[in-house]
Amino acid sequence: MKESRLFGLLYTILERKRVTAKELAEKFEVSIRTIYRDLDALSASGIPVYTQKGRTGGIAIAEEFVLSKSLLTVDEREQILSSLHGLSAAGKGDEDQLLTKLSALFRLKQTKWIEIDFSFWQKDQAYDSLFQDIKEAILDKKILAFTYFSSREEESRRRVKPIRLLFKGQDWYLYAYCLLRKDFRYFKLSRIRQLKTENIQFEEDFGDFRLKTELPQQDTIAVCLKFDRNQAFRVYDELGQLVSEDQAGNLYATVHLPADYNLYQYIFSFGEGVEVLKPESVRHQVKEMIEKMAEKYKS
Incomplete structure (x- = not known):
């Protein structure tokens, strides 16, 4: 619990630049004395925390400090944050909290020059649920079973090893290894019905798999x-x-x-x-x- 609070303190101070002990005590529901003990622990671990008295004073961290100094360049950090902005706009996960933390840790204040929204004008809870179920199956390496309607007007029952979710053109696709066709296939999410996650894990690790983002060419x-x-x-x-x-x-x-x-x-x-x-x-x-x-x- 204390370790979690220490990280919370660090993120809060980095994000807000300057904060009082009273504000921190109220946020984490502990005494001011506990906050000062936590600040001593942070300082002892090498994090340059300091307090400044006066009307505009408070608790802060030395400007030159960036957690672990990161081996990433400024451009690489900005690319990470831009990618997270896109995922956050898609409304498909808990990226907002991670985005806030990384922005603070990287000491980068992004200029939002583009707004991305992959969501439909009409809220489709079933589609969102489908997306989340597929995402979890990819992370848990579990086989998916579903009915699929192809552009050839064919209806078939598929079992697949899910690899990635891809947004291409105007649609979301699942890229997976199809156990029926014995090959890798794209499946348009809007054509997937009766999705079920089987309690069967597959062994292959597709973490470094190079996704072919070119969809099969149609005549x-x-x-x-x-x-x-x-x-x-x-x-x-x-x-x-x-x-x-x-x-x-x-x-x-x-x-x-x-x-x-x-x-x-x-x-x-x-x-x-x-x-x-x-x-x-x-x-x-x-x-x-x-x-x-x-x-x-x-x-």
Whole structure:
């Protein structure tokens, strides 16, 4: 208990720069006399704690002190803190407390030049729970079992050895060794259902595993699209510099889309606000699909 309080004292003084014995006593719910005994213990261990009397006085640590002096360079420390900021913004763990401690220990005051938020606009507790369960399985080296829906419209039951969680593009993925396919695979978290953590630990240590951040290449088709002006908000959001405009205000873009159901799902997501110009095969397929949909609404 005393060791924990000593570290707490150290972190608090480093973070606040200067603090009174009374404030420390109230924070740690001990007497002022106990605080002074703890400060003597810190001083005896080589930490340059000192007190300054007067109106602006208090307990402080010598400015030149950084815990263990750290073998990290300033750039490396800033990179660590930036990474922790990103994890903290994702809302996926207890990184905030660690971030505060490291900021104090490194004596770095970061300028937050970017804000990252991986969370959904609509709070999804089930998704957060899925993320946490996968994270714990990775740390505990436990096998996961789940139902997976692939982009090939296949449903399968998988058992995997989880390795990493990866955020790529706009989605979270689990990278794992699949016991069914006998190979490493990516699994999109949004397509995972009925996740269960088995009480079976695997022996392999994937701690130093070099993750291949390039997802498997899909066959794609270059599709030339014409968008109505009222779709500009979304077209510019998603396609950016690929977009050109004619004098009438119509928007044009050539995009490379997966050669599977995702292609038509993307096109139809624009409703009547898009037209496929080429290739002719895709244009013809879209026309056939529209006719089949129209048949369903004739009655």
